[in-house]
Amino acid sequence: MFEITDPNNIQLNSEGQLKHFITTEGLSRELLTEIIDTADSFVDMNAQQVKKVPLLRGKTVVNLFFESSTRTLSTFELAAKRLSADVLNLNISTSSTSKGETLKDTLQTLEAMHSDMFVVRHSDSGAAHFIAEHVTPNVAVINAGDGRHAHPTQAMLDMLTIKRHKGDFSPLVVTIIGDILHSRVARSQIHALRTLGAAEIRVVAPNTLLPRNIEALGVKVFTSMESGLKDADVVIMLRLQKERMKSALLPSESEFYKLFGLTNEKLQHAKPDAVVMHPGPINRGVEIESAVADGPQSLILDQVTNGIAVRMAVMSMSMSGQMTEKNLKTEA
Amino acid sequence: MVSGTLSVESLLDKMLSELKTLLIHRQIDAPLIIGIRTGGIWIAERLHTELALESPIGTLDISFYRDDFSQIGLHPKVQASHIPFATEGRDIVLVDDVIMSGRTIRAALNELFDYGRPSSVTLVTLLDLQRRQLPIQADVYGSTLSLGPNQQVKLTGPNPLELEISQKD
Numbered sequence: 076m077f078e079i080t081d082p083n084n085i086q087l088n089s090e091g092q093l094k095h096f097i098t099t100e101g102l103s104r105e106l107l108t109e110i111i112d113t114a115d116s117f118v119d120m121n122a123q124q125v126k127k128v129p130l131l132r133g134k135t136v137v138n139l140f141f142e143s144s145t146r147t148l149s150t151f152e153l154a155a156k157r158l159s160a161d162v163l164n165l166n167i168s169t170s171s172t173s174k175g176e177t178l179k180d181t182l183q184t185l186e187a188m189h190s191d192m193f194v195v196r197h198s199d200s201g202a203a204h205f206i207a208e209h210v211t212p213n214v215a216v217i218n219a220g221d222g223r224h225a226h227p228t229q230a231m232l233d234m235l236t237i238k239r240h241k242g243d244f245s246p247l248v249v250t251i252i253g254d255i256l257h258s259r260v261a262r263s264q265i266h267a268l269r270t271l272g273a274a275e276i277r278v279v280a281p282n283t284l285l286p287r288n289i290e291a292l293g294v295k296v297f298t299s300m301e302s303g304l305k306d307a308d309v310v311i312m313l314r315l316q317k318e319r320m321k322s323a324l325l326p327s328e329s330e331f332y333k334l335f336g337l338t339n340e341k342l343q344h345a346k347p348d349a350v351v352m353h354p355g356p357i358n359r360g361v362e363i364e365s366a367v368a369d370g371p372q373s374l375i376l377d378q379v380t381n382g383i384a385v386r387m388a389v390m391s392m393s394m395s396g397q398m399t400e401k402n403l404k405t406e407a
Numbered sequence: 408m409v410s411g412t413l414s415v416e417s418l419l420d421k422m423l424s425e426l427k428t429l430l431i432h433r434q435i436d437a438p439l440i441i442g443i444r445t446g447g448i449w450i451a452e453r454l455h456t457e458l459a460l461e462s463p464i465g466t467l468d469i470s471f472y473r474d475d476f477s478q479i480g481l482h483p484k485v486q487a488s489h490i491p492f493a494t495e496g497r498d499i500v501l502v503d504d505v506i507m508s509g510r511t512i513r514a515a516l517n518e519l520f521d522y523g524r525p526s527s528v529t530l531v532t533l534l535d536l537q538r539r540q541l542p543i544q545a546d547v548y549g550s551t552l553s554l555g556p557n558q559q560v561k562l563t564g565p566n567p568l569e570l571e572i573s574q575k576d
Binding site for chain 1 (some may be wrong): 517
């Protein structure tokens with residue numbers, strides 16, 4: 076675990092612009108809205124015949140994955156390439172750390188290659204923050220998921236998906252269901268939804284998969300699907316993080332599905348036009364019924380598409396924030 | 408130095424006449440018109456109607472191609488460009504409201520060439536502010552305009568199309 080200090084001290088430059096993206100926590104509504112609006116522009120661009128723009132031409136993006144994730148790595152790689160950056164993918168768990176290199180050594184080596192951006196995924200909470208504190212100036216750090224702490228780009232792609240389908244956040248009841256305890260996605264979603272002004276945020280989970288004091292994040296807690304789903308506008312399912320569970324927190328997957336799996340029958344408690352989301356990869360028949368995952372209310376594939384756009388937005392905004400700060404320092 | 412509001416109708420008539428002559432001279436009988444957002448699209452629509460072209464209008468938003476990205480960042484709410492035809496080997500008429508430094512047109516040409524290699528590009532602008540920083544010139548323009556150091560010009564529209572000249576804050 077790494078220590079996490081005030082995230083805004085490190086995420087924003089002196090002009091209040093994004094220069095690292097570590098967490099959605101503490102960022103202003105204006106900045107989150109700017110991320111959504113910029114990403115929205117990239118969604119349209121990604122649907123065009125030519126899907127590449129020169130915003131990060133000449134920049135080098137290093138995907139620094141200490142924890143493997145094919146889907147997240149792919150979307151970050153594609154996002155960087157669509158911004159015309161050069162991309163280096165490093166799976167650190169199987170290379171440098173096994174040779175005894177420390178994290179700081181690894182960073183220094185990569186900085187010596189004149190990298191401009193690190194996209195960091197790590198199993199320890201606070202790792203991206205630690206790296207942002209220790210990189211040389213002008214290198215942007217994007218958190219691609221750290222321990223149980225944060226997964227801000229996943230949260231923002233969910234916000235973009237909600238915005239594109241529901242418009243305004245203020246009347247929305249959003250229900251997040253599943254393994255809240257181990258979910259960095261849920262934490263980032265809750266912070267973003269609160270800042271964007273969602274009317275009500277609910278979490279639904281068995282007691283063993285709920286963090287202590289989760290209410291302090293401003294959510295209503297339910298342990299029954301029926302009451303948690305009642306009149307919901309947005310239903311967000313989470314993946315069971317079995318790899319992060321240190322002990323048996325569930326009696327069985329089939330028991331979990333019976334009580335907390337989303338079926339069409341349970342979905343009837345939500346509003347008729349409710350949308351269903353899941354960060355993927357989905358465990359069919361564990362978290363969600365196939366008929367729901369592939370059904371008309373599902374936005375799961377939209378989330379994947381929007382994920383590339385959000386990562387393009389965050390990468391271009393943070394690189395712009397880095398360059399603005401550099402220019403300000405040069406002028407001073 | 409001028410100030411106030413200017414009608415663009417007489418300028419459009421002049422531009423249309425010169426564009427028709429130029430297209431005949433260049434033996435272009437089926438041009439494709441592309442307007443640069445926002446003002447350029449309004450001008451392009453007027454030229455498109457007057458030339459009675461059958462092909463649709465293309466639109467370019469050059470925000471992702473600007474060379475001052477590092478200074479001003481990325482404007483959120485960029486609208487995607489829309490080129491509803493193949494540009495390869497075609498004759499393009501590229502339309503903007505104002506040419507000043509030439510950087511917008513450079514960005515537009517860069518984006519345009521990502522769609523293919525046109526046979527030719529003819530540049531049409533309503534106003535030439537004659538403050539060029541790049542060697543790019545309009546083939547057809549409505550008028551030149553010399554603004555004072557604290558003045559700016561803005562095209563409002565689309566109906567009516569008017570030029571507003573004002574003092575900067």
